Structure formats: C-alpha cells, structure tokens
Amino acid sequence: MRLMVALAGAALLLTLVVTTMSAYLRLASAPAGCAEPCNQDARATAAPSAVVQAARSVHRVAASAIGVLMLAIAALAWRRGSASARRMAAAALLLTIALAALGRYSSSLSTGIVLGNLLGGMALVGVLARLCAHARASAPTPAPARRWAALACALMAAAVALGILPGAHILHGLAGLLVVIVIVAQRGRAGRGYGRALAMLAALQLAFGPALAAAHYPVALGVAHNAVTALLVLLLASVSGQGGTA
Numbered sequence: 001m002r003l004m005v006a007l008a009g010a011a012l013l014l015t016l017v018v019t020t021m022s023a024y025l026r027l028a029s030a031p032a033g034c035a036e037p038c039n040q041d042a043r044a045t046a047a048p049s050a051v052v053q054a055a056r057s058v059h060r061v062a063a064s065a066i067g068v069l070m071l072a073i074a075a076l077a078w079r080r081g082s083a084s085a086r087r088m089a090a091a092a093l094l095l096t097i098a099l100a101a102l103g104r105y106s107s108s109l110s111t112g113i114v115l116g117n118l119l120g121g122m123a124l125v126g127v128l129a130r131l132c133a134h135a136r137a138s139a140p141t142p143a144p145a146r147r148w149a150a151l152a153c154a155l156m157a158a159a160v161a162l163g164i165l166p167g168a169h170i171l172h173g174l175a176g177l178l179v180v181i182v183i184v185a186q187r188g189r190a191g192r193g194y195g196r197a198l199a200m201l202a203a204l205q206l207a208f209g210p211a212l213a214a215a216h217y218p219v220a221l222g223v224a225h226n227a228v229t230a231l232l233v234l235l236l237a238s239v240s241g242q243g244g245t246a
Contacts, residue, residue, distance in 0.1 A: 004135040011069040012128040014062045019121040021059035023226035027219045070096045088131040095124045129234045130241030145189035149240035
C-alpha cells in the first residue's frame, strides 16, 4: 500500500529527527564531561543557547507533525489495512500519545522521565519501521530471520535502559557488546543489504563506548551514539516486520 508506506515513512523520518533533537537537548543540559546517568539530576544554569532554542523548535514542530501523521495512519489502517497493520498503527498512535504526555515533563531530567522518553522514542522508531516494511513487502522474510531481529531489538532495549540507569555503565557496555555479537553473528539472516548495514552500524556502536569515555562524553558524540542506536532499531525492526503485505 503506497500511501501507507509514504505516511509511515514520513512519520519515521520525523521520529528520527525528534529522537536526535531530544538526545541533544538532554545531553546539552548536563555538565561538561558528564556521562549519561549523571544527567538525571543535573541542570545547566546558563541561559539556553541559540542552538538549544533552535533544537527545541525543531523538536516541537516535528513532534506536532508526527501527531497529525499518526491520526492519518490510524485512519488508513482501520479502513484499508490488514489486521497486522491495524495493530501496528494502533501501537504507534498509543506511543505517540504517551510520548506527548511525557513531553509535558521534558524539562525534568529524572531517571524515569528520561528512560520513558528514550525507550518510547526508540519503540516508535521500531513500530513505524515495521509498519513500513510490512506495507511494502512483496514476500515475507523467513520466520527465523524475523525472530532473530526481534531478539536483537529486545537486547537493544535492555542496553538502552541500562545506559540511563545510574551506576549501570558496566552492564550497559556488556549488553551493548552482546547486541553487537548477536547482530554480527546472525547478519546473514537479514539479507545482503540489511546485513552489511547492520554490521557496519554495530561496529560503529561498539566504538562509541571507549570513544565517549576517552573524550569525556562530548555532546556531539553522545548524540551520534543515540542516532546510530535509532538506525539499528530501524533496520532490525524492518527485518522483523517483513511478514507480508498490508
């Protein structure tokens, strides 16, 4: 269904923008050289810079556009989509509503709010990527490949959560390493195009840990780390979502 692919693709692109801007705003609010977990109770005392204000504006506009697109996607799925497409559209709409509710408290850097925003944003990326793949698939991906991709997504979620929790850096690193091992070992299941992209992103993700520590957690590198995580979720969800047509 071309219209569904176009709508879900546009929403997916905007969600990547929102998650990237959200990561920048979160990290820019932390003291220089501060690792992710110490962001939760720390706030920058200086007035927001022009870049921060611009990021907030982009975040707000993109999030509003996502809300409109989600309503259109839900309506289209209900009228013309399969049962699977309806479930994914409903999940995406619910995630959007939940993230909008959390957005009211986005100025808070408490662990719960940050964790909810981060996991919710990544989940929305995954659901929309699955919906796009489902709508455009001409033939289903073999079930073992879909199960492997779903497992990798679950491990990614665990790694992301551990990256936010204070004092869990070692566990976060171990979970991230496990994700990379699973992706690299099983990348052939995803197909040649997906497999190569997944392997490259996984290798890049593995390099972020020591690079962030060595550079004392610069904002730009932290944002790049978040963006690569979102792209990994996108690709894995795309593989797991190719189960048929919408």
